Amino acid sequence: MYAEERQQAMAQLIGQHGRLSVVQLSDEFKVTTETVRRDLSSLERIGLVRRVHGGAVPASSLTVIESGLSERDRANTLAKDQIAAAALQELPPAGSVVVLDAGSTTGRLAALLPRDHKLTVITHAVPIAARLAGLPHIELHLLPGRVRTTTHAAVGTDTVAALADVRADVAFLATNGLSAEFGLSTPDRDEAATKRAIVRCARRRVVLTDASKIGVESSQRFAGPGEIDVVVTDAAVRDDDRAALERAGLDVVVA
CATH class of the missing domain: 3.40.50.1360 (Rossmann fold)
Structure with missing residues (x-):
């Protein structure tokens, strides 16, 4: 799997689960935790996810619009x-x-x-x-x-x-x-x-x-x-x- 394909799949998986850790993503995609962190940084730069301690959440999780x-x-x-x-x-x-x-x-x-x-x-x-x-x-x-x-x-x-x-x-x-x-x-x-x-x-x-x-x-x-x-x-x-x-x-x- 190319890096771009892996990152797209990673973003979709985070969107489905709401939050995934670096270790979970490493196990899922059979890559090192260092590779996962680089992928998450790339996804964060283009606005698809947001890094949190130990993993990532969908970009929408950082709530800007407050519900009534x-x-x-x-x-x-x-x-x-x-x-x-x-x-x-x-x-x-x-x-x-x-x-x-x-x-x-x-x-x-x-x-x-x-x-x-x-x-x-x-x-x-x-x-x-x-x-x-x-x-x-x-x-x-x-x-x-x-x-x-x-x-x-x-x-x-x-x-x-x-x-x-x-x-x-x-x-x-x-x-x-x-x-x-x-x-x-x-x-x-x-x-x-x-x-x-x-x-x-x-x-x-x-x-x-x-x-x-x-x-x-x-x-x-x-x-x-x-x-x-x-x-x-x-x-x-x-x-x-x-x-x-x-x-x-x-x-x-x-x-």
Whole structure:
């Protein structure tokens, strides 16, 4: 097989699987890992794949266009329900302060908060605030800021400034992408700044993400792997992805 034919086949295979490691591609095409890395570099230069730690993903995996909240809420619904239920084990004791980041899975967690467990909840997500408003076991604080139409979340300098005065016991975070090398990322700069402030304000940080987002890298990083304590994901997570996250120091909980 000529190099051009191999590279074309490699790009098609990565597109089908969503993510492949250098070792997997080396085994598949019976070439050295050095050859695979050169092929991936050539494919990246022409925009067919994007290199990530240990392998490659389709170019489209580096999300530039952000899906709306309603669209994301309809994706991977069973996995998100399972993740939210598993995340209940990460709740701090009654009377603690938690921050709920905007997201479809964190919204599911909000719906599952036990009614015999009093908490102070701080959020910048309008749908989460609407769900929790008026519940007797929740002391709710809604952060200020400009509300984005895409995520229905308050962002901006006012949001970040308000979070600077917060000390939370646990923050439950959502993400558009998570990789062991790049960390947590999202496409929007203001959203990233708000998430970064949430990470800084909490003693413990728990990420809720379905497996489809693991290995994905968006343009704006808001936390490195070392800034996160726990990742709660679903059973579709790849073994090599889980191992890479654990090597980066993360506790991976599979719902």
